[in-house]
Amino acid sequence: MAPVLQSSQPWVEKYRPKQVKDVAHQDEVVRVLTNTLETTNCPHMLFYGPPGTGKTTTALAIAHQLYGPELYKSRVLELNASDDRGINVVRTKIKNFAAVAVGTVRHGSGYPCPPYKIIILDEADSMTEDAQNALRRTMETYSKVTRFFFICNYISRIIEPLASRCAKFRFKPLTEEIMTTRILYICKEEGLNLDSEALSTLSCISQGDLRRAITYLQGAARLFGSSISSKDLISVSGVIPEDVVQALFSACKSGNFDTADKEVKNVIAEGYSVSQMLSQLYDVIVESDDISDEQKARICKKIAEADKCLIDGADEYLQLLGVASNTMCAISNMPSFGS
Known part of the structure; x- marks a missing residue:
């Protein structure tokens, strides 16, 4: 085995693009941001789109290309969802960092070093609404010396007053x-x-x-x-074996609640991701020839609701059981549970 395989560095970091122009497939974003780097005229920015498409990479690349390794730590504040970003942090840490004015000293490094700092808020859609509201005034008050980069998967979870203050960049699935x-x-x-x-x-x-x-x-x-x-x-x-997905689907088609419940418990006991199961079950149902379009619509509506509940932290067993029960009702042309 090649020695490089024993390296402790994750390949995600090893092969992360270091410059904006190297970010793959986001042509419009790269074109606009390359111009931004040339002029150093940088607005507040909002990067949104699916995971793993280059949002954080792009934000970090811009910051590194503006300041270089010497000034990066003093000019850039990175906060992730794992950090405390409640209303108190916005009022203290973020506000204090944003308030400090900076010069344009280049240190002979060849980097533009514009006269503002950058605050990168990764996974901004997990911030509370109160915390987002607290940022509004900070963004306006210190806009001459600080730029905010918001990064999120769901733009709908960013309050409109923040979103309207930013240049929006959508990152497409690769x-x-x-x-x-x-x-x-x-x-x-x-x-x-x-x-x-x-x-x-x-x-x-x-x-x-x-x-x-x-x-x-x-x-x-x-x-x-x-x-x-x-x-x-x-x-x-972590993809669920096809026979496990088919077993759950067959149990739903059987019309027997106990059989379906047994299969659901089996999925949970095996430690499979319920979100992954819903995704694969959706594919099976959409491609099924012996279910009508109306039945598919009922089932898919419930899968969508369950998927949203899982994102919000709902119990996996209950959500999958709910999907299985409603799938069974739809196939048997019975009213759904809770209707």
């Missing part, structure tokens, strides 16, 4: 072609061998999330060495 190109480059660098089936599988299971694809690839490389098959990638990805 195409299979772009994913394949990047994965093949990493395989070449790391001495890995992936056949076309494995490449296709990796693109399918990562669903446009390049970070997830690289993580799966590194996990498979550590476990199975330099030759990685489609089966190896599925085993490290």
